[in-house]
Amino acid sequence: MKATVHVTLKNGVLDPQGKAVRNALGALGFDGVKGVRQGKFIELDLVETDPATARENLDAMCRQLLANTVIENYSIEILE
Amino acid sequence: MKATVHVTLKNGVLDPQGKAVRNALGALGFDGVKGVRQGKFIELDLVETDPATARENLDAMCRQLLANTVIENYSIEILE
Amino acid sequence: MKAAVIVFPGSNCDRDVKVALEQSIGGPVSMVWHRDTDLPPVDLIVIPGGFSYGDYLRSGAMGAHSPIMKEVAARARRGVPVLGICNGFQILTEAGLLPGVLMPNAGLKFVCKDVYLRIGQANTVFTRLYRPDQVIRLPIAHHDGNYFADAETCKALEDEGRIAMRYCSPDGEITEDANPNGSLGNIAGVLSANRTVLGLMPHPERLAEAALGGADGRAMFDGLVEALAA
Amino acid sequence: MSETSPEPRQITPDIIARHGLTGEEYAKILDILGREPNITELGIFSVMWSEHCSYKSSKKWLKTLPTEAPWVICGPGENAGIIDIGDGQAAIFKMESHNHPSFIEPYQGAATGVGGILRDVFTMGARPVANLNALRFGDPGHGKTRHLVAGVVAGIGGYGNCVGVPTVGGECTFHGAYNGNILVNAMTVGIADTDNIFYSQASGVGNAIVYVGSKTGRDGIHGATMASTEFNQDSEEKRPTVQVGDPFTEKLLIEACMELMATDAIVAIQDMGAAGLTSSSFEMASKGDLGVELDLDRVPQREEGMTAYEIMLSESQERMLMVLRPGAEDMARSVFEKWELDFAIIGVLTDTGRMVLTMGGERAADLPINPLAEASPEYDRPWTPTPASPPAAAIPPGDDGPPLESLKRLLGCPDLASKRWVWEQYDHMVMADTVHRPGGDAAVVRVHGTAKALAMTSDCTPRYCLADPVEGGRQAVAEAWRNLTAVGARPLAITDCMNFGNPEKPEIMGQFVGAIEGMRDACRALEFPVVSGNVSLYNETQGKAIPPTPTIGGVGLLEDLALAVNLAFAGEGQDLILIGETKGHLGQSLYLCQALGSETGPPPPVDLKAERGNGDFIRAMIGGGRITACHDIADGGLLVAVAEMALAGNIGARVTAPAATPDNRDPRLYAGWLFGEDQGRYLVTTTDGDSLLGEAGKAGVPAAKIGVTGGGAIELDGQRMTIDELRDANERWLPEYMAGP
Numbered sequence A, B: 001m002k003a004t005v006h007v008t009l010k011n012g013v014l015d016p017q018g019k020a021v022r023n024a025l026g027a028l029g030f031d032g033v034k035g036v037r038q039g040k041f042i043e044l045d046l047v048e049t050d051p052a053t054a055r056e057n058l059d060a061m062c063r064q065l066l067a068n069t070v071i072e073n074y075s076i077e078i079l080e
Numbered sequence C: 001m002k003a004a005v006i007v008f009p010g011s012n013c014d015r016d017v018k019v020a021l022e023q024s025i026g027g028p029v030s031m032v033w034h035r036d037t038d039l040p041p042v043d044l045i046v047i048p049g050g051f052s053y054g055d056y057l058r059s060g061a062m063g064a065h066s067p068i069m070k071e072v073a074a075r076a077r078r079g080v081p082v083l084g085i086c087n088g089f090q091i092l093t094e095a096g097l098l099p100g101v102l103m104p105n106a107g108l109k110f111v112c113k114d115v116y117l118r119i120g121q122a123n124t125v126f127t128r129l130y131r132p133d134q135v136i137r138l139p140i141a142h143h144d145g146n147y148f149a150d151a152e153t154c155k156a157l158e159d160e161g162r163i164a165m166r167y168c169s170p171d172g173e174i175t176e177d178a179n180p181n182g183s184l185g186n187i188a189g190v191l192s193a194n195r196t197v198l199g200l201m202p203h204p205e206r207l208a209e210a211a212l213g214g215a216d217g218r219a220m221f222d223g224l225v226e227a228l229a230a
Numbered sequence D: 001m002s003e004t005s006p007e008p009r010q011i012t013p014d015i016i017a018r019h020g021l022t023g024e025e026y027a028k029i030l031d032i033l034g035r036e037p038n039i040t041e042l043g044i045f046s047v048m049w050s051e052h053c054s055y056k057s058s059k060k061w062l063k064t065l066p067t068e069a070p071w072v073i074c075g076p077g078e079n080a081g082i083i084d085i086g087d088g089q090a091a092i093f094k095m096e097s098h099n100h101p102s103f104i105e106p107y108q109g110a111a112t113g114v115g116g117i118l119r120d121v122f123t124m125g126a127r128p129v130a131n132l133n134a135l136r137f138g139d140p141g142h143g144k145t146r147h148l149v150a151g152v153v154a155g156i157g158g159y160g161n162c163v164g165v166p167t168v169g170g171e172c173t174f175h176g177a178y179n180g181n182i183l184v185n186a187m188t189v190g191i192a193d194t195d196n197i198f199y200s201q202a203s204g205v206g207n208a209i210v211y212v213g214s215k216t217g218r219d220g221i222h223g224a225t226m227a228s229t230e231f232n233q234d235s236e237e238k239r240p241t242v243q244v245g246d247p248f249t250e251k252l253l254i255e256a257c258m259e260l261m262a263t264d265a266i267v268a269i270q271d272m273g274a275a276g277l278t279s280s281s282f283e284m285a286s287k288g289d290l291g292v293e294l295d296l297d298r299v300p301q302r303e304e305g306m307t308a309y310e311i312m313l314s315e316s317q318e319r320m321l322m323v324l325r326p327g328a329e330d331m332a333r334s335v336f337e338k339w340e341l342d343f344a345i346i347g348v349l350t351d352t353g354r355m356v357l358t359m360g361g362e363r364a365a366d367l368p369i370n371p372l373a374e375a376s377p378e379y380d381r382p383w384t385p386t387p388a389s390p391p392a393a394a395i396p397p398g399d400d401g402p403p404l405e406s407l408k409r410l411l412g413c414p415d416l417a418s419k420r421w422v423w424e425q426y427d428h429m430v431m432a433d434t435v436h437r438p439g440g441d442a443a444v445v446r447v448h449g450t451a452k453a454l455a456m457t458s459d460c461t462p463r464y465c466l467a468d469p470v471e472g473g474r475q476a477v478a479e480a481w482r483n484l485t486a487v488g489a490r491p492l493a494i495t496d497c498m499n500f501g502n503p504e505k506p507e508i509m510g511q512f513v514g515a516i517e518g519m520r521d522a523c524r525a526l527e528f529p530v531v532s533g534n535v536s537l538y539n540e541t542q543g544k545a546i547p548p549t550p551t552i553g554g555v556g557l558l559e560d561l562a563l564a565v566n567l568a569f570a571g572e573g574q575d576l577i578l579i580g581e582t583k584g585h586l587g588q589s590l591y592l593c594q595a596l597g598s599e600t601g602p603p604p605p606v607d608l609k610a611e612r613g614n615g616d617f618i619r620a621m622i623g624g625g626r627i628t629a630c631h632d633i634a635d636g637g638l639l640v641a642v643a644e645m646a647l648a649g650n651i652g653a654r655v656t657a658p659a660a661t662p663d664n665r666d667p668r669l670y671a672g673w674l675f676g677e678d679q680g681r682y683l684v685t686t687t688d689g690d691s692l693l694g695e696a697g698k699a700g701v702p703a704a705k706i707g708v709t710g711g712g713a714i715e716l717d718g719q720r721m722t723i724d725e726l727r728d729a730n731e732r733w734l735p736e737y738m739a740g741p
């Protein structure tokens, strides 16, 4: 079973990456970019076949490792 | 207009980050993880309102900056 | 001989390489701001180490697109030697002046330490004072020095003698243990097809003076001066 | 989204308490204002009178530290201390804690700690040339320790490496008492021209107040996060307490400031550290006896709808405040724009002596500056002296084991194990002036473009401080002095970071008072004044305080770096000489901890007169080129010091214990000689032992030949262990530990 996790910075947390990318895009001549936020995208391949259990496990993985919940949010998607 | 870009490593390119995450998950007792690939997730806020033009611009941004096409693939989504 | 060091806002080895070059040249080196579009006529262009634009997206990705790089590429095409050290190497690959990419270190950590290197190609303006297969000691200091290129490219580099140096053990063995970052084939530095562009992860400028614990890097600068001082 | 957080109109006792203000302090506020403060004003009072900004519990005692010497240009009170290093140059340095943020979010907490201390130094006109970091983690077996070590070290490296300032030294030790409260102390050393130093005292009514650097967000609004839950439910989400560092912007800020500092545009400058815009503007005005008017609408903001309260209390990183000379604004703006940084004139200096803030056309605050600063609370908190420790546990005969096995165990214990895993993640060579890299007694960094060098170290032994804060304070200063001496440097001055528990408890306050007393003695006796520092109190979790930890950062000068020595054995067949008196003090030694698991006894006493005599002798001998290697004897004692010298030089040694034969030795005396932690001692090597012993005799310094270098092993009274085996023990522990789950 495949799943994906998106990890993004919480609102209000400074995103130096996003800021730098936005500036660089501006320097390249892409001016119409109002904001950029950069996050992580994690694809997992799981042995588990039951979606509900998988989601539960993934939630634990996110809290324990994949996301830093002090500054990051995460969202889980089960792809089948 | 909001858009997202996913940047992922091409098949065949070694992903040390993904490997490390997988090992760390194993060490935490999550054994059913067969593979992990880690990529980037970029959210953009654009002035452009026409989806087709936006996509075209984003494609150029990806080729020029957001992805290194030697090792990475990218995909663009226009969120409206 | 005239040399220019390109300075990006986040460069932090620009002064170091200037000092090392000036020691060998015996005269001043010019510093060129990344946003300038014209470059004085020079015999050597150096892209120094550091974090050109913070390097938050991918090391060197933004530096490769800065205004001065168009001119650097044009000079390189005309055969002006270009030396990229560390972040400079990353910028050269991102700019397409050298093949391959530098990915995050296999250990996923920043590594700062001395490494041993075996010279692969001594017949260049950069490495002419080293012997083929000579083992030298230089420091590395990077988070993204894991060299990768597809099989075809690697073979071409190998066949064309474009691997400038590889990480090795103190006695010159190319071993996995001696590989500090996971680079393919222990590659530490590569050359352009005409061998006038060199990118390398180790920092020759940091060990170019005995007072700092070694001078194996000095020969690179001395060699350049010998070759280029017309 | 342009809603602003609804703010309370009424200041309730609850809101006052949430701002950490006592009833008495609030009464003082009413008295000063002659009316009730609004929420913004209350916030300003709360941060200005916080322990962190006002030093209310510590001030009385800090004042008793020696702060002067002929070479001190500026002592405590400015952003960092300044000492003269000759030839028109000064070293500017300071240490600061970032303990709590690093426990919450180790990477960003440590990273922003580095960023903050860098700003303290370059705000004075100094280019930062080196960073150090003193780290205290919990027990390695504790569930959080590994994660904290990984994050903190990556964060320190992540910031310092990108900014391009080498991280050249520090400490990294482990103790269960830090399980719930780690310590992350960061130090920066910079170099400036003595005629181009910048201070924070504002002057010139009508001069522009300029904001530069990053935009202001809702980062780290401390009191506010707590106070705000009350008036806004999703405030947690809106006001992250964790600050994220942006080292690239810091690098730009350094370069831009240096560029502007080369002109005569700046009248005064102050970084925005803790309590951000509030304390920076307040302090500049207060020092200059002036007033300020700020238009908060002009403050560059990262988010929409920020309130005056949020803008004033934000701890967003990478920001500075300056007062510019009239007419210099445009030139200054062009410099900051070149470096792509925000630049905004946000206000003006006035002669009213008041801080007046406006926002949205309304008056957001109006406070008298001097009365507020003068009324800043100062407490003489009750304290009780720390009771003397009972004697150290006895070593039962036979329990001490073969000494070389004990040595191996000590070299592999968490406190003594090599910290290579740490410093290899730090770029310790950038700027190409690092002469002695991490791993020795003090780092040595060349003064760029000269033949001189600065030596720097950070030291403290919390075990000693807990058992006896006075002796521990004395020892920490003495050890820093000794480490500088051991490379041949003349120790010049220290900065400190006083990490303690809750000062409202008399026994904790007693530890603080004791440590200061010990430091004072040592600073005086060694002519080693305190020029800057930082106090971090309330380091407690669930009522359990950390051991008193007065971290000392020392800086010394080498007039000729070619004369510097380090600890590595430099050749075979050299005489190994022990300098200083050995009584075999085992109380609080690492040996007792490791062999018996016992932290007992009084710490080793520091005889400051002997310390000075021995150190001055060592320095003279190094300066005269008489010594080939030198190492002070610290944690682990003599045999550990020998082994460290052997490992560094990859040359062994044969060591002979004094007089008695092994079989008739009292185990305690033998262990004391090998592993005791008597202070004021050094090991040196020389090609001419007799002549060195002669010199020592003339100088009245205790000295004895204890062995000779050579071979690939440490040999002790007929036993031997190879350097490789010892190295393996020393190098293996930390990487293996960090590779664990």
Ligand SMILES: Nc1ncnc2c1ncn2[C@@H]1O[C@H](COP(=O)(O)OP(=O)(O)O)[C@@H](O)[C@H]1O
Pocket (backbone or CB within 6 Å): D133, D134, D135, D167, D168, D169, D170, D171, D172, D416, D419, D422, D423, D437, D438, D439, D440, D441, D442, D458, D459, D483, D634, D635
């Ligand atoms: N956190 C750290 N960062 C950089 N260097 C460190 C760190 N911890 C320890 N070191 C280095 O390891 C060596 C040994 O440290 P320590 O045992 O504290 O030395 P000493 O006993 O001489 O004070 C020193 O060179 C020190 O600078």
Ligand SMILES: [Mg+2]
Pocket (backbone or CB within 6 Å): D440, D441, D442, D483, D631, D632, D634
């Ligand atoms: Mg020492």
